[in-house]
Amino acid sequence: MSASSDRGSPLSPPRSPLSLGRVGVRCVCVLGAGPIRIGQACEFDYSGVQGVQALREEGLRVVLVNSNPATIMTDPERADATYIEPVTADVVAAILESEKCDALLPTLGGQTALNVAVELAERGVLDRLGVKLLGASVEAIRTAEDRERFREAMRRAGVPVLPSVTVASLAKADEAAAVVGFPAILRPSFTLGGTGAAMVYNRDEYAVAIRQALAASPVSEVLVERSVEGWKEYELEVMRDRADTVVIVCSIENLDAMGVHTGDSITVAPALTLTDKEYQVLRDAAATCLRTVGVETGGANVQFGVDPATGEWVIIEMNPRVSRSSALASKATGFPIARIAAKLALGYRLDELENAITRSTPTSFEPALDYVVVKIPRFAFEKFAGVADTLGTSMKSVGEVMAIGAGFEEALLKAVRSLESGRVGLGAPPHVAALDDEGLGERLRIANPDRLWAFAEAVRRGWELPRLARETRWDPWFVHRIASLVVAERVLAEGRDDGALLAAAKRLGFGDADLARIVGGEEAEVRARRTAAGAVRRYRKVDTCAGEFAAATPYLYGSFGTLDEAPPRVRPAVVILGSGPVRIGQGIEFDACCVHAVAGLRAQGRDAVMVNCNPETVSTDWDAADRLYFEPLTMEEVLDVVAREEAEGVMVQFGGQTPLKLARGLAAAGVRVLGTSPDAIHLAEDRERFAEVLGRLGLRQAPGETVFSIDEARAAGSRLGFPVLVRPSYVLGGRGMEVVFGESELASYWRREVVATPEHPVLIDRFLERAVEIDVDALSDGHDVVICGVLEHIEEAGIHSGDSSCVLPSVSLALEVSAEVRRIARLLARELGVVGLINVQLAVRDGVVYVLEANPRASRTVPFISKATGVPWASLAAQVSCGATLKELGVHDGVPAGVAVKMPVFPWDRFPGVDPLTGPEMLSTGEVMGLADSFGEAFAKAALGAGLKLPLAGAVFLSLADTDKSRAAALAARFEELGFELLGTAGTVATLSAAGIHAGVVRKVSEGRPHVVDRMVNGEIQLVINTATGSRAHRDGIAIRRGALEHGVPYVATVPGAFATAEAIAALRRGQLSVRPLQRWHERVRIGQSFKS
């Protein structure tokens, strides 16, 4: 170091001159993405939270609109005014006007927000109100979204695109096919996550698919494009500022070749199989694309296809907004894309903004990764009977996991165990291992959720690598590396006593549980042996710069290197276990609870340490907790984090079923579980022990039994009397839960569902028909109990609580019933020794209250109740779990600020042919909230937010199950009152005419034409009310429900739902819905309480 003259002093990070052209705005309206759907999930909560914070730091007033109450972004302290209202053009226009906003930022709220922004611009609303569109111009949005315009722009810029033709009518379809050739892909314009897209290989398939695709597009426009199935797919996450500095935040390589939606692909970051020259081609083209489309500031995602044989490449598409991929890129690199996008939209330049991870370098740089990130999507095909699990161009996954490893192998294996699919590694699940070679080949050739495990099985059977590469169309490098892990298993099994080998296996990424499977023995044994062999997990920082600069933010992942970068502990720490991948039944609500728990821990003077593996969430944001461990939620990884952090304890009650499954194991390993004890949690899950508790407390329960065989089940069924509710124990989201109406159906249920969970018994309860279902959430400090809220389900018992519409406060419960419900919740909370939250589900029939179940943990409804009552329940629960008392905290029973309705949304459009009917198994992906002064208005808002376009007039078609016919007259009369024309099936019409109500008869589909679907297509039916009872096999009316769904006619499937819909329509007919920010609703509660005290 001799040559250094006056070393270091010539160096000082330069200040950028402050830019002068900052956008002059005062009040920005930020649009959220609405309910969680397939293709538009909680990544937009993460982006909204970052964006809102970034804007408020600038002293701007931020107005937020989002109908999704389970988001962190809608917490009232996040924005200045928070509207939990439908994200529609009308509602947003009203808010822009009343809030006097002068800017609208639509690029953080997914396709929903972009569509609303375009509509507002087209209707002249933005001009009329003088509202400036930030982040993307309407012109840029149109160019990016309209495929033909996009391709034309790319052609002009010299960027290669695929041969394609836009078809706007059936007449032009043949012509298009002739130009494009086969295989071809059909992409409807303006749809979400590739809905309705299809791959066709011949003319016949094309003739069918083009019709469906035209119907799927809201503008009846379809892009017919040459398919490049089998090409490699890459994505670049790009940011651009107004000085035209462009940076690539992250490159992502899809393991699955083109033809599988990127949301459904296993993806890897950074891109691994490109040389620098080839990568720079894509980098240049991505920058050209942004410049050409006119994305002046902010982030965008650009997708490319590359022919692995020749290097020929094309640009596929570009999204001028933050996206699921940008959420992944953010988490993969530590670069806060949404935050920076918001700043750039205000006119900042990248070099003026600080890299929030290093806090010493500017944002105008490209992250360098010294690790590999693997994302694996999570699917829910098992919930949708009869749907093929084939993956294609229309996204089907409901969630995803991300894992970080020192290399691809470690990242892949960590991602596999993060999935919580019951697979600890690459061991084939029984249904894959059972395939013959032909079946296995098919599982390799056709993309599906099991392909990775089918691949491993094929390696075990000795299939040659070139064949595997040919079948899967995975890059030979990935084929080699994944195969090597399977080959490794065999060597590990043979060398099972070799500690050095075990340590090497840990470096490759094998989990302890997986090694226990491979070498035999218990997981704990493996853990002890590998630790003794020196394989101790150490933590590395995700620092955006591959170690070149010191990083200030403790964002960590585990690996088996030589260095541990976790900072020393100064304050006591508590570990919060997150909820892992989003799945149906365990969604964003639990992530919201985890994030709230952070606030609670901080209030109690603890450092909050987050462990989670979901890249879409707020909880895995670099500043959500005091420390973030991006790790799988397995026993092994959690124990390691707890040990490294010398944590005082672990919080398991906020992340849904994921942490609960670990609770007892953690306790057994000597980890302190804060809050409700693992044993109490288990007690509530154990039917026999729970029944004892209820008996002791004198509480009623629907009679039921626990059975282990079909014979026991039959006997139980006849003892209890059909219908019965059957379900496997230990499930969330009602997986496998059904109402069964007879013995033969019970047998078929057993064959279908019970194989899935042979180790757990099955619970059989008498089904309480026509009962009103109640959800109560309560908070206990082990001594006092407060009631957070009492939710009444609108649909009757038998529909999963997550799939029911709910209202808070209840609208039909008698006062004494209401009091009884609260008493029961308090009693159970005390008896179970709950410290924290408990959710109790009850059914009320004929004034009698039955306990259905109790879950001593934060439930799905907690964020909703928090929004409705203005109390951060999960945060308080975290405080209570640390030892605070409700008295100290000054917590009282929750008081609803207005009438709040929660309504689920369903992914029916993703699963063609599925009967869109709800039952005891949860199928919804998300929810919306409607908050208003009256039930009708609240329900109308919720319906609007859920995308249900309720008619104000026209014809209502009624087709009621026999069991519902007693209520037919009242229902029909209500719609008649509202001025609707009444139509119905012959049976329903007969029932009505007996009650003196006239209705026109419409044929069922089976009764010849023109039938009800024809009438829907012709626009003669505006609302369908179709109720069904009985088993799947006996339900008719699938054609009616599917027809309504496919032709955009709103339909209601239950009688109470129909009455509620009538009230909503009545409210809509009274005039425009009023909007009010959450902060004002909550103020009302506070004022009310101050009067009381």
Next chain:
Amino acid sequence: MSRHAVGNGARVGYPAGPVDSSLLPPILAGPRRARLALSDGTLLHGFAAVRAAWADGEVVFNTSMTGYQEMLTDPSYHGQILVLTTPHVGIVGVNRDDQESGRAWVRGLIVPDLSTAPSNWRSEGGVLERLAAQGVPVAWGFDTRALVLHLREHGALPGVLDCGGALSDGELVERARAARGTDGCDLTGEVGCTAPEGWSEGPWPGWAGSGGVGGWSDPGPRATDPGPRILVVDCGVKRSILRRLVGAGADVSVVPPRTAAADILGVEPAGVVVSNGPGDPAAVAQVAETMRELLGRVPLLGICLGHQLLGRALGATTFKLPFGHHGGNHPVRDEATGAVWITSQNHNYAVDPRTLPAGARVTMTNLTDGSVEGIAADELGAEGIQFHPEAGPGPHDALSVFSRFLERCRGEGRGKRGEKDP
């Protein structure tokens, strides 16, 4: 491998028969150990990919995620042991087009993981065979992040990479202490050409169609007009510099580093480029002196080492950066326009801006540490670029450096693009 002798494999359902060792992860195949000793006594462990005994050199790291072949063949790495932080090296193999010179120059290579079965349509072979054929020690399985954090704290250090295992740990550390760094070394004579050569190869044709960034896509009217004659003083030039010059329309020749100013001026070049190269600029006095003589007499462009030498020719001093700039993601601001470029960088020394004479100015600044990334002496027609505008590997943001330089050489000055030489 013998300890992994095959049993029946029944418990996990494998077919009988031997394990295909080519499929086994190398870490399970009994890899031989490799050690890296640093001059401060630090000893790190990994695995050896080759049997070459050992090599010493200055240990530097590069955080680029792509372009290992370009880096390995970049003469600027002469005398250095290169540590790559990107998690997998070797996936895309090696090919003819990605060579930055005729051979690998690194003294040793340390990577987290090495792929020996390349997969890429342009691949002509594996990186390991190439390096092994040259006797370069290659090691993998090191905790390169730990090594980078160490170098970040202690600066680039001399070290010894040992893949042979014959020496004791103590002996290895002793050799590391004795190893030379690059301080005070003029290595240009070891890497530059020895006789003048012509150069006609242009940029990689595969770039066509990615949007015309940087103006490289149009090589100009070369068929009829040979273009301005540019002499490149080869201190260890990367071929990408030559290719970019050709792409921008130049008639390129390369001359040895010790070519005298008079000889350079004798061929009446339209412009002179002094290239990148290894070593300490303070020690490359002869080339700096040549540049001083050229100042004001021919348009000059110095790149990387050439930039540092220009600084010295102007009378400024150079100093060693704490741990250098080695990566493909460094933001550089053009002080005239405020534009920010993401640049490819590979240097340990920098020009001290406080010592620049009147008439010379800083044109570009590194936004991470404020170091000088570009200088110009406008009256003398000289400019220096510290980073690598030619990329190879790295982003193309700064390619316009070449077309702008050629404009100057054509005497077209401010913006009269497209006119021919008089």
